[in-house]
Amino acid sequence: MKRFMKKIIFRYTLVVIAAATVWLVQSCKDDDPTYGTPKITEFSPASGGPVGTFVTITGTYFSTTKPAIVKFNGVQAETLEVTGTSIVALVPSGASSGKISVEVEGHTGSSTSDFAVTAGTPAPAILSFTPTSGNGVDTIAVTISGVNFSSTASANTVKFNGVTAKVIDAAARSLTVLVPKGTTTGRITVEVEGVSGIGTSRSDFSVPTPTISNFIPSFSIVGSTVVIMGKDFNKHIAENIVKFNGVQATVVKDGSTTTTLTVIVPGGATTGKITVEVDGVVGKSSDDFTVTN
Template identity: 60%
Template sequence: MRRLIEKINIKYSLALIAIVGVSLLQACEEEDATIGSPMVTSFTPTAGGPVGTFVTVSGKYFSTTKPTTVKFNGVEAETLEVSPTSIQAIVPAGATSGQISVEVEGYTGTSTSAFAVTSGTPAPVILSFSPTTGNGVDDVSVTIKGVNFSTTAAQNIVKFNGVLAAAPTSASARSLTVKVPAGVTTGKITVEVQGAPSIATSPADFTAVSPTVASFTPKSSIVGSTVVITGTNFSPTAANNVVKFNGVNATVSQATATSLTVIVPAGATTGKVSVTVDEKTGTSTDNFTVN
């Protein structure tokens, strides 16, 4: 009986060792596949471009924690952002037409097709912008980040959903600072650089904010009395807020982004209170009663 038990224990021990060994082997294979063998599956623009062109390299097993190098036909490129499946790179000076390669800790993956390095001016690209909301009357400045902008401010034509902005107040190849134009509406920001082959479009919308009227105090009063309106997206500059009592313009004496102090105007009648900022209007749900 003792020998039988010993044999059973040996069999179970061998089985356990085999299971552990297989698990370790699988883990090693997965690790090798993850950090050891980058794959380049595609790149955009597929038609190629001149030195300075922004290129997105797509694939698998790129690393965000280990040294990652992108090369254009053997010439190392600047990388802007790396994820496990995508790398943003800039075509480097001295690059010639050929394969794009990605190297991660000595392991290299190479594109099957060649990237054609051409002559000319690289296209601008918008990567991000901040802030992402605002209006066109409060002197809001937006910083646009990207590549291939002109360092001469006037050569960058910036539009907010088609509305032309003034020339940037500062400009570099990677950043523009512009004032939001009056009459702005929600939509994409575009940058056209003189001499560039295409126009850059932002990946996200700039949101043009509209005022909202939440409440007012008192709910009723006489002409000439003071009323405090609360809400959102008012202009801190009193003159930029157009307030009406049932269609009659009122005078704004004090203003913050969330509160307006106004005088009930002569000729006002019972009805809604509205606030307009940069051609956008918010209207109260309740009526103000003129006594």
């Protein structure tokens, strides 16, 4: 009898363990945003577009660890970027109007509405750019990655927050440009000659503000030398406009870098803030510089 009871208890324990394991695995799956049947909630542009169009698909269960196969009415597309909730894909050659589908490990989800494949040339689109910040007077080269650019440099018009940049190298998926003087923080845009539509970056290109952290000495006479410390000064000495309470000073070439500027207290200066201006962007000291007799 005891042996029989032990067998029943042992079998019951196995059943409990198995049930707990199933529950644990299912709970993990439910908590995993990349596990499940893909679901497409929307796509952009919603109106459709020609072959080669840059399409952003939004939804759920787009795995980041397993391959996601995107199709436009049954024709497989190239994917450029995949996250758990969004996919960037290009309308493939041979595609026709119809549903968009996303397949992950045999599980497929389709859009509720059709994507209309139209005639024409696809608009340029920006995926990313590097570096993400800089100043125009430094003639920084920025590489823009995307699709549908022209391989002829002059056929691409690139602007940094509305200021036109010079394109120095061009390919269908990459542009290298020089940040133009007068650039302010904002989006980058690309237009291609003869093509309708503008590609706009998804984030801003940032133009840093010069920052004054300290200056030595904190007081002195007109004509004396002051060292200003901070960051994001221009490496070209002449491009830094330094003022003592509104009166422009002379920047000394020796001892000046992007983090330190050596200047001469100008005649007519009075006690007040020191400012450093680089390409129209101004940074101001938190403390006053005291002009003594």
